[in-house]
Amino acid sequence: MSRPVAAAVAAMAVVVVVTPFLSGTYYQQLLAQAFLYAIVAVSLDFVWGYAGVPDLGHALWFGIGALSVGHTTTVLSDVGLVTEVHGSAGRYLAGVVIGVVTATVLAAIVARLCLSSRRSNDFYIVVVTLALATAAVTVYDQTPGLGGGENGLFGFNLPGVSSLGWYYITAAMLAVTVAVALVVVRSDFGLLMRAVRDNAPRARYLGYNDVNVKIWVFTAGAAVTALAGAVFAMMTGVANDGQFSFTLATAMLVWVAVGGRATIVGPMIGAIVMSLAGAKLNEQFPAQWTIIEGALLIAVVVFIPGGLLGPLVRLTGRLLARRHPPRGRLLAAASAGTGGPAPDPGDGGPVIRIRDLVFGYGSLRVLDGVTLDVVAGELLCVVGPNGAGKSTLTSVITDGRLRSRGTIEFLLPDRRLGDRPAPHEIARAGVGRKFQIPSVFASLSVAEALLLADRRGALPSPWRRSAAVEVAPSVIDIVRIAGLDGRADTPSSDLSHGLRQGLEVAMAVAARPRVIILDEPTAGLTAHERHDIGQVLEHLRDIGIAVVLIEHDLDFVIRVSDRVAVLHGGRVIEDGPPETVRESDAVRSAYLGTAVR
Amino acid sequence: MTVLISMINTSATTLLVLMGLAIVLGLMHIVNLAQTGFMAVGVYTGLEIGPRLGFWTGALIAAVVTGLLGAAAETLLLRRVRERMLETMLATWGLSLVLTQLIQLRYGPDSRVMATPLHGSFALFGTTWQKYRVLLVVAAVLLVVAMWALTRFTRVGLRVRMCMADPDLAEDSGINTSLVRQTTFVLGCALAGFVGVLLGPISGISPNYAGNLLIPAFLAVMMSGRTLHGLVISGVVLSIVQVGFAYWSKPAYATVAVIAVAVVVLGVLPDGIDVRRFRRAHV
Numbered sequence: 001m002s003r004p005v006a007a008a009v010a011a012m013a014v015v016v017v018v019t020p021f022l023s024g025t026y027y028q029q030l031l032a033q034a035f036l037y038a039i040v041a042v043s044l045d046f047v048w049g050y051a052g053v054p055d056l057g058h059a060l061w062f063g064i065g066a067l068s069v070g071h072t073t074t075v076l077s078d079v080g081l082v083t084e085v086h087g088s089a090g091r092y093l094a095g096v097v098i099g100v101v102t103a104t105v106l107a108a109i110v111a112r113l114c115l116s117s118r119r120s121n122d123f124y125i126v127v128v129t130l131a132l133a134t135a136a137v138t139v140y141d142q143t144p145g146l147g148g149g150e151n152g153l154f155g156f157n158l159p160g161v162s163s164l165g166w167y168y169i170t171a172a173m174l175a176v177t178v179a180v181a182l183v184v185v186r187s188d189f190g191l192l193m194r195a196v197r198d199n200a201p202r203a204r205y206l207g208y209n210d211v212n213v214k215i216w217v218f219t220a221g222a223a224v225t226a227l228a229g230a231v232f233a234m235m236t237g238v239a240n241d242g243q244f245s246f247t248l249a250t251a252m253l254v255w256v257a258v259g260g261r262a263t264i265v266g267p268m269i270g271a272i273v274m275s276l277a278g279a280k281l282n283e284q285f286p287a288q289w290t291i292i293e294g295a296l297l298i299a300v301v302v303f304i305p306g307g308l309l310g311p312l313v314r315l316t317g318r319l320l321a322r323r324h325p326p327r328g329r330l331l332a333a334a335s336a337g338t339g340g341p342a343p344d345p346g347d348g349g350p351v352i353r354i355r356d357l358v359f360g361y362g363s364l365r366v367l368d369g370v371t372l373d374v375v376a377g378e379l380l381c382v383v384g385p386n387g388a389g390k391s392t393l394t395s396v397i398t399d400g401r402l403r404s405r406g407t408i409e410f411l412l413p414d415r416r417l418g419d420r421p422a423p424h425e426i427a428r429a430g431v432g433r434k435f436q437i438p439s440v441f442a443s444l445s446v447a448e449a450l451l452l453a454d455r456r457g458a459l460p461s462p463w464r465r466s467a468a469v470e471v472a473p474s475v476i477d478i479v480r481i482a483g484l485d486g487r488a489d490t491p492s493s494d495l496s497h498g499l500r501q502g503l504e505v506a507m508a509v510a511a512r513p514r515v516i517i518l519d520e521p522t523a524g525l526t527a528h529e530r531h532d533i534g535q536v537l538e539h540l541r542d543i544g545i546a547v548v549l550i551e552h553d554l555d556f557v558i559r560v561s562d563r564v565a566v567l568h569g570g571r572v573i574e575d576g577p578p579e580t581v582r583e584s585d586a587v588r589s590a591y592l593g594t595a596v597r
Numbered sequence: 598m599t600v601l602i603s604m605i606n607t608s609a610t611t612l613l614v615l616m617g618l619a620i621v622l623g624l625m626h627i628v629n630l631a632q633t634g635f636m637a638v639g640v641y642t643g644l645e646i647g648p649r650l651g652f653w654t655g656a657l658i659a660a661v662v663t664g665l666l667g668a669a670a671e672t673l674l675l676r677r678v679r680e681r682m683l684e685t686m687l688a689t690w691g692l693s694l695v696l697t698q699l700i701q702l703r704y705g706p707d708s709r710v711m712a713t714p715l716h717g718s719f720a721l722f723g724t725t726w727q728k729y730r731v732l733l734v735v736a737a738v739l740l741v742v743a744m745w746a747l748t749r750f751t752r753v754g755l756r757v758r759m760c761m762a763d764p765d766l767a768e769d770s771g772i773n774t775s776l777v778r779q780t781t782f783v784l785g786c787a788l789a790g791f792v793g794v795l796l797g798p799i800s801g802i803s804p805n806y807a808g809n810l811l812i813p814a815f816l817a818v819m820m821s822g823r824t825l826h827g828l829v830i831s832g833v834v835l836s837i838v839q840v841g842f843a844y845w846s847k848p849a850y851a852t853v854a855v856i857a858v859a860v861v862v863l864g865v866l867p868d869g870i871d872v873r874r875f876r877r878a879h880v
Contacts, residue, residue: 054683054686054687056686056690113860113864114860117863117864121682122682122683122686123628123682123686123819124819124863126628126630126683126686127628127812127815127816127819128856128859128860130630130812130815131812131815131816131852131855131856132856134808134809134812134852135812135852135853135855135856138809138848138849138852139849139850139852139853141849142847142848142849143847143849250690250691250694253687253690257687287698287701287702288698288702290694290698291694291695291698291699291702293691293694294691294692294693294694294695294698295691295695296691297687297688297690297691297694298674298687298688298691298692298695301678301684301687301688301691302674302677302678302684302688303677305684
């Protein structure tokens with residue numbers, strides 16, 4: 001730990017240790033509650049800020065934890081009034097465990113259902129999480145045998161722990177939570193979380209299972225929140241419908257939004273400050289306090305997207321975090337070739353065999369029986385007029401679930417693929433892709449994006465932070481040609497269109513593919529840059545990669561390609577060496593707009 | 598029979614609530630979580646005005662009030678987060694909280710009752726029908742038909758559809774898309790206020806009284822594949838599920854069942870309910 005960080009942590013520790021002696025038990029209790037809320041805020045920041053899953057019903061997990069402890073330690077009468085409290089340690093422990101497990105399992109199910117749907121978007125997640133929290137309150141109120149109905153459960157405080165004791169316990173819990181959270185978000189796995197949040201499809205086509213990443217983070221956040229809820233219930237001896245309510249869920253959102261999303265420390269401070277202020281104001285003016293919370297939420301979301309504390313936290317973080325050097329160093333990997341296992345240099349056999357591929361929506365057939373081989377060590381250009389289905393072909397090859405009919409066989413040695421593999425499986429097997437419109441991770445620097453690409457779907461470590469990025473020499477070449485050298489630490493959102501194109505090609509190559517499909521990599525580049533990209537592509541071909549280039553520019557195509565496939569009306573109308581294709585009547589009439597038989 | 602009537606009534610309520618949501622979502626990609634707040638503003642306006650100037654005047658004034666509020670919200674807030682769905686959801690959610698709490702501050706949290714403008718009932722098919730509830734069903738049907746006719750047959754509808762299909766192209770074709778957007782949002786909010794009053798006589802009125810109505814409405818909007826018939830089918834299906842569960846099981850489980858049905862339907866039909874897709878399913 002560097003000196004400033006150590007000093008800051010030590011100062012914090014002193015403040016935390018000394019504070020309770022300067023205040024009465026009342027403030028010790030308030031602070032202990034605030035610390036638990038801060039844990040919740042950090043977990044929500046993890047879920048929403050870093051993984052981009054807006055959980056509007058995050059209170060649900062808190063409530064489950066609290067209810068579980070309440071339910072296991074009390075005996076209820078028929079109408080749901082607490083008649084007896086069982087104070088054995090085993091019951092408290094069981095309550096905590098059951099609460100955390102229930103929340104974890106339920107969160108995993110909810111996340112799986114919400115996130116794995118093709119239609120999944122923020123709207124879906126918001127509505128379902130909000131609806132679940134609302135439903136939970138209704139169920140709670142109408143099932144007195146579960147949690148005492150509208151009266152709730154009470155009187156089951158864990159005996160023998162003073163408010164000072166709780167203060168230290170919760171402070172320690174918060175310290176651990178924040179420390180773990182900071183390590184994870186700065187680790188290589190933290191990169192993946194941000195990548196998935198910024199641009200899930202791009203992560204998918206680099207071989208990462210974006211849905212699973214989100215499900216894990218969501219579930220972990222729910223588990224931590226349930227633990228906080230359980231401890232809250234043991235401390236206060238209260239469980240009620242308010243702990244599930246959207247009022248609390250909204251307060252959680254406000255803590256994170258005000259504190260600054262994706263900063264960890266900001267939401268923590270936001271939760272502590274706002275829950276202390278709220279506790280004071282709430283006693284006298286409950287309605288006004290909620291209005292203030294609502295207004296703050298609007299103000300922060302609309303006018304100060306970084307949060308009130310966000311910029312401050314980021315600045316302090318940057319000053320303190322000197323020990324985390326930016327991942328700017330790009331190193332050429334020692335081994336030659338692509339840096340990975342060297343592909344067999346062009347034995348002439350196909351690596352992707354496409355037969356009678358049909359894809360359509362409704363009555364429209366975009367691909368109408370495409371038959372095509374992609375061969376290792378060959379530079380294949382797919383050309384065709386606008387609307388011929390070129391980009392669709394790319395999508396259908398790289399996502400095995402899309403096609404309507406026909407077969408796509410991947411003859412890739414490392415990995416056997418099923419009949420209809422998901423995009424990340426195809427990417428892991430060694431099929432790289434560049435989108436037509438440059439698609440990058442907004443908040444990741446060039447080096448960070450290449451680091452993720454280089455891992456090709458292998459899960460990064462949740463604690464280790466790579467200091468340098470080791471990539472294949474060909475990637476270094478592309479970085480240089482694209483004008484990205486010296487910009488390794490630039491966030492992708494700050495790159496121009498042309499530079500993003502270059503970065504995406506570099507990412508595709510960094511994944512050490514056996515097949516690389518590039519959808520118009522030269523769009524928006526100058527003639528000189530085109531020439532350079534052409535050289536890179538030829539180099540990739542020479543080291544045994546199958547290169548598929550979707551292109552408009554026929555001159556460029558004829559200069560670089562070994563073979564040209566002409567797509568028109570959803571079919572391959574010509575497939576052969578560039579010279580033959582140039583002379584073809586069918587091609588000429590396709591480009592001039594005459595009907596093709 | 599009572600269950601059936603209850604299903605019809607609930608479907609009507611859900612449809613009335615979700616139409617306002619659907620036009621705003623369909624055209625502006627705004628998920629208006631403030632709909633609850635606008636409905637509450639509407640119903641309390643109705644409570645204030647109704648006893649003095651009559652129920653229907655109250656409903657109209659409520660529509661004007663919420664329409665104006667909607668215009669203010671659109672101009673001051675939502676325009677700044679245009680096309681950013683999550684931000685609009687959070688902003689409208691905050692707005693909803695502010696509105697309902699302001700009402701609670703002024704009127705207190707206690708439940709109130711609104712006089713119905715149409716008393717009495719009549720007998721048909723061997724059961725009694727309350728006139729006002731039948732009126733609500735008619736209103737829901739009229740609203741759906743009006744919506745369909747408006748988008749299908751009028752120039753206004755054509756413009757709206759152009760803006761939905763491609764805002765940039767619509768803008769280039771000489772349509773003031775920002776005006777169309779604002780008008781739609783205001784209409785959606787005015788409709789919320791009006792519907793808020795309409796539902797007043799059949800609900801216990803409290804500041805957050807629309808909260809529970811809204812969840813099935815939102816789930817229905819989510820389930821529908823952005824078509825009018827999809828909306829209607831989703832709304833009716835979820836209402837049937839809700840009433841059925843409340844009747845044969847426990848009301849508490851109805852809310853959970855509605856969510857489960859919506860999620861399962863979307864799992865099976867990721868594109869939502871859209872009859873045309875069934876017809877063209879075989880390529």
